[in-house]
Each structure stands twice: as C-alpha cells, then as structure tokens.
Amino acid sequence: MSKKLVSMTINGKKVEEAVEPRTLLIHFLRENLNLTGAHIGCETSHCGACTVDIDGKSVKSCTHLAVQCEGADILTVEGLAKNGVLSAVQEGFHQEHGLQCGFCTPGMLVRSYRLLQENPNPTEAEIRAGISGNLCRCTGYQNIVKAVQYAAKKLQETAQA
Numbered sequence: 001m002s003k004k005l006v007s008m009t010i011n012g013k014k015v016e017e018a019v020e021p022r023t024l025l026i027h028f029l030r031e032n033l034n035l036t037g038a039h040i041g042c043e044t045s046h047c048g049a050c051t052v053d054i055d056g057k058s059v060k061s062c063t064h065l066a067v068q069c070e071g072a073d074i075l076t077v078e079g080l081a082k083n084g085v086l087s088a089v090q091e092g093f094h095q096e097h098g099l100q101c102g103f104c105t106p107g108m109l110v111r112s113y114r115l116l117q118e119n120p121n122p123t124e125a126e127i128r129a130g131i132s133g134n135l136c137r138c139t140g141y142q143n144i145v146k147a148v149q150y151a152a153k154k155l156q157e158t159a160q161a
C-alpha cells in the first residue's frame with residue numbers, strides 16, 4: 001500500500017513520517033515513534049487506555065488514523081512531565097496511589113490533565129463523569145478520584161503562588 005507523508009507536533013516536537021493510510025494513531029505512536037506510553041486495550045474505543053490529547057481534546061487514539069492528524073498538536077503521557085518534574089496529575093497519582101497494575105494509567109493521566117484544563121475545580125461527581133470513558137479494572141476508582149483532587153488543589157496553589 002502506498003504511504004502518505006504526515007506531519008504533526010507531538011509533545012512539542014515536529015514529526016514528519018510516511019505512513020500507510022490505514023495506520024491507526026496508536027500504532028503510529030507506538031511502532032513508528034516508539035512512544036509506548038499510550039496502551040492498546042480494546043481497540044474498539046471502550047477502554048481509554050490509548051487516550052491522548054489532540055488539539056486540546058481527549059481522544060482515543062485507536063479511533064483515529066495517523067493521516068487524520070495532519071497538522072495536529074498532540075500530547076501523549078510522555079509529554080506531561082517537564083524538565084524531569086512530574087506534572088500535577090502525575091504527582092497526584094503517585095501521592096494518592098491512583099493505580100495498581102498501571103495499565104489504564106497513561107490514559108487516565110492524559111484524560112485527567114485535560115479534565116483539569118476544562119474544569120480546574122471539579123466536584124467528585126464531575127471527576128467521575130470526566131474519567132468515565134477510561135476504564136480501570138483494579139482500583140475501584142476511589143484513589144484515582146483522590147489523585148485528580150490532589151492535582152486540582154496543587155494546580156490552584158501553584159496558580160496562586
């Protein structure tokens with residue numbers, strides 16, 4: 001199958017690659033770019049393990065073709081920490097033990113990051129609704145909610161400082 005040139009920005013870096021038109025974004029990230037943080041769970045848009053941020057929206061990267069992302073600005077879990085410093089959501093998941101096996105965690109982190117951009121002071125119900133597209137088989141969600149609450153507080157404190 002003939003390849004198409006696609007260019008996009010990923011975690012602040014310009015990327016240009018030739019891909020087959022059928023290549024899913026999750027496969028492009030993992031196989032072409034070695035960005036293996038986003039996981040492949042269901043490949044049917046149910047689990048959210050593959051969640052990345054595209055142009056400021058949480059997107060399940062198993063539902064997008066790489067060629068659809070021409071010109072897009074993409075953030076993956078690898079781009080959350082800056083200069084070796086964990087982002088607020090990463091710190092929250094660490095401090096509140098918001099994971100067990102960790103399989104859902106990259107998607108949860110990227111989704112939680114966007115949730116707090118959209119709503120910096122969410123209620124518990126809003127957090128639960130906000131992450132409802134991301135499934136976790138281990139934690140029962142309680143500590144994930146606490147992790148997002150931790151991150152919200154941290155971001156507010158940082159903004160006030």
Ligand code: FES
Pocket residue numbers: 039040041042043044045046047048049050051060061062063
């Ligand atoms: S792998 Fe994309 S939603 Fe499950």
Ligand code: FES
Pocket residue numbers: 098099100101102103104105135136137138139
């Ligand atoms: S920590 Fe195992 S699936 Fe969420």
